[in-house]
Amino acid sequence: MSAKSLQNQPVGSGKNDRLFQWLAGICLTVFGLLMLLPFIWMVLSTFKTDSEVLSIPPTLWPKVFTLANLEKLFVSMNFGVYLRNTLIIVAFSFVGMLLNAMAGFGFAKYEFKGKDPLFYLVLATMMIPGQVTMIPVYLILNSMNLTNTMPGIILPALVGAFGIFLFRQFMATIPNELLEATRLEGASELRIFLQIVLPISKPILAVQGILTFIAGWNSFLWPLIIANDEKFYTLSVGLALMRSQSNQNFALQMAGATLMVAPIIIIFIIFQKHIIENYTTSGLK
Structure with missing residues (x-):
């Protein structure tokens, strides 16, 4: 990139780009975790008792792991x-x-x-x-x-x-x-x-x-x-x-x-x- 183009570039454009990348990364991470949550709950429910699976409010991590x-x-x-x-x-x-x-x-x-x-x-x-x-x-x-x-x-x-x-x-x-x-x-x-x-x-x-x-x-x-x-x-x-x-x-x-x-x-x-x-x-x- 030439010196002239660097001079014409807005001062805050680099910061705005980094801010946008951070916001996009955070949004993608949050939505990715929301999509994975049912799958994670299903896998962890494998090691729960049936009463814990039906408990309200639901638990993500098993209180007691079981292979039954x-x-x-x-x-x-x-x-x-x-x-x-x-x-x-x-x-x-x-x-x-x-x-x-x-x-x-x-x-x-x-x-x-x-x-x-x-x-x-x-x-x-x-x-x-x-x-x-x-x-x-x-x-x-x-x-x-x-x-x-x-x-x-x-x-x-x-x-x-x-x-x-x-x-x-x-x-x-x-x-x-x-x-x-x-x-x-x-x-x-x-x-x-x-x-x-x-x-x-x-x-x-x-x-x-x-x-x-x-x-x-x-x-x-x-x-x-x-x-x-x-x-x-x-x-x-x-x-x-x-x-x-x-x-x-x-x-x-x-x-x-x-x-x-x-x-x-x-x-x-x-x-x-x-x-x-x-x-x-x-x-x-």
Whole structure:
């Protein structure tokens, strides 16, 4: 900045800018705490007795910490089985994410007959609401004797058009020269995908990984439809079942809700760096 521009700048402008930044920071902090307050109360209520949760005025910090609610979830409410089923679904969801990445790589970097019409057909399936296909999918699985089974819960959500589309759009930006140079060195197509394409695709893998985890962790409607045995229920179904069975035990419900939400928050905190990098890279492009 030149000396002339410094002379023309109002004397109090710097102080006004700092004052505005302080006020904006204070307002954002206050509103952020207000938004976090219900979540914090829910987490802390996990360690309260039911009488304290219902006390008026409400308390934020537990008077006496107790693990009885978490113990009851896994001992009396069968949440250990629900957690196991949910983790199985999440694990296979990540297998499906890898299949989506392979399909996206194929659409982005390979030339084959009918490539464009097939990709448009994949995109067209995104326009169809999932509720429309539930009955046909249920009838198909029923004819294959896969209803009320774990494969019947997993298979319909294993791959999806949205994931294929995201991977295809990102992988299309990878230089073809890099892949050709790797092929000239004798690398197989699988090695190129695993050692070259996937490491470059870390940002989109992080974003899709979070979306995949959330979808698998929160799976509710399809497991509720396809399974009629409690041993195949997920955490979301179990939480809804618990609300109907213990609609007066609010501390137990807070414990179940905390168990559902906490892993999602942890996963987001771990991968948020890659998400920010992805948005930064997209902005630079």
